[in-house]
Amino acid sequence: MTTVIEQDSGLTLRHVSKRFNDDAAPPVLDRIDLSITSGEFVSIVGASGCGKSTLLRLVAGLDGNHEGEIEFDGKRIVTTDLSRGIVFQDHRLFPWLDVEQNVAVALRNAPLSKAAKARAVAEHIELVGLTGYERHYPHQLSGGMAQRVAIARGLVNRPRLLLLDEPFGALDALTRSRLQVELQRIWERERITMVLVTHDVEEAVLLSDRIVVMQARPGRIGEVIDVSLPRPRKVGHREVARLRDDIVDTFFTEAA
Ligand SMILES: Nc1ncnc2c1ncn2[C@@H]1O[C@H](COP(=O)(O)OP(=O)(O)O)[C@@H](O)[C@H]1O
Ligand SMILES: [Mg+2]
Numbered sequence: 001m002t003t004v005i006e007q008d009s010g011l012t013l014r015h016v017s018k019r020f021n022d023d024a025a026p027p028v029l030d031r032i033d034l035s036i037t038s039g040e041f042v043s044i045v046g047a048s049g050c051g052k053s054t055l056l057r058l059v060a061g062l063d064g065n066h067e068g069e070i071e072f073d074g075k076r077i078v079t080t081d082l083s084r085g086i087v088f089q090d091h092r093l094f095p096w097l098d099v100e101q102n103v104a105v106a107l108r109n110a111p112l113s114k115a116a117k118a119r120a121v122a123e124h125i126e127l128v129g130l131t132g133y134e135r136h137y138p139h140q141l142s143g144g145m146a147q148r149v150a151i152a153r154g155l156v157n158r159p160r161l162l163l164l165d166e167p168f169g170a171l172d173a174l175t176r177s178r179l180q181v182e183l184q185r186i187w188e189r190e191r192i193t194m195v196l197v198t199h200d201v202e203e204a205v206l207l208s209d210r211i212v213v214m215q216a217r218p219g220r221i222g223e224v225i226d227v228s229l230p231r232p233r234k235v236g237h238r239e240v241a242r243l244r245d246d247i248v249d250t251f252f253t254e255a256a
Contacts, residue, residue: 008074009038011059011161011193015068018054018219028054030218031068036195038073038160041187043196043204044212047252051219052197056163059195060086072161082110085154089166091146093138099125099149100134106153124152127186144175151183155190164196168203177235180206184232201252202244206233213251222251 011034018029029051036042044052057063058070061080070077072084085106093102100121107117125131128148138146147167154162164183168176184207187194198204204211208227215222225247229239 010040010073011036011195012071013059013068014070016055016058016070017067018051018058018063018065026218028219029058029066030220032219032221034212034221034224036193038193039191040209041194041196041207042210042212043198043208044214045198045201045204045247046214046219046222047216048199050214050216052214053165054219055214056086056165056195056197059161060084060163062086082157083159084161084163085157085159086163087147087150087154087165087167089169091138091143091150093146093149093153095138098135098137099130099141102138102149103153103156106156110157120156120158124156125149127155127189128152129182142175143171144179147171147179148182151186155186159192161193161195164194166197166199169199176200176203180235181232183207188231201247202235202240205229205240205243205247206235211247213247 013032013034016029016032017027019025019027032055044055046052054063058066059077061077061084064078094105097105103121103124104117107120110117112120125134128151130145130148130152133141133145141149151167168179171179180203196204196207205227211225211227212221213223213225214220227243229243233240
């Protein structure tokens with residue numbers, strides 16, 4: 001996408017390495033260099049265990065112990081803050097709170113009046129298509145609806161960056177493809193940066209400006225692929241299928 005890039009805007013990782021306790025093992029992340037422009041949609045794909053979630057947690061500020069630098073909008077990331085939202089594979093909603101309360105939880109530390117908070121909650125419930133379900137509890141929601149609530153909660157602080165760790169990984173194929181379309185719409189409307197971890201290469205092709213392919217042991221960036229297909233992209237489009245097959249053949253088949 002063509003946006004004017006300010007000097008300090010976006011996400012930059014420089015030589016980011018990460019080890020857990022075992023110094024003898026190869027690092028979980030090994031000298032990751034990556035720059036993501038403000039407003040970009042970037043997916044990270046790679047086999048299980050290659051460090052995708054670890055990378056996302058570092059960017060979220062949920063884990064701070066690493067080598068190298070991670071900067072967001074010109075500032076070093078030290079801890080979680082309201083400029084970055086995150087959505088996980090499991091929705092992590094509080095079972096004793098209803099939809100509205102679950103979204104509102106994220107605004108606890110926001111410097112907003114009560115009325116402004118209520119407005120933000122209502123807007124984001126609408127954004128994910130759940131108006132009318134405010135009083136429903138998580139056990140009364142389908143998996144897809146619960147994940148929509150998690151997305152609303154991730155966005156309600158108006159973060160400049162939304163991190164998504166296999167958000168649709170536990171959903172059935174139909175719900176998954178609906179939510180992919182939704183996420184595309186939300187990204188276009190909110191114009192924020194999104195970083196999506198997925199092991200679904202087709203999902204990455206559908207949604208991304210760029211796809212980062214990671215390799216395991218040590219966790220490294222193998223390739224960064226530009227996706228220049230026009231939007232909206234649809235499952236089943238010939239170009240989408242072709243690029244997916246290319247990526248799978250090149251990086252994810254045993255023979256490769
Ligand atoms: N808290 C932790 N302590 C020790 N090892 C961990 C921890 N979190 C992840 N790992 C290890 O780091 C590697 C990468 O994990 P992860 O980032 O979850 O991979 P992915 O999300 O790509 O499947 C794995 O080998 C995993 O066992
Ligand atoms: Mg993971």
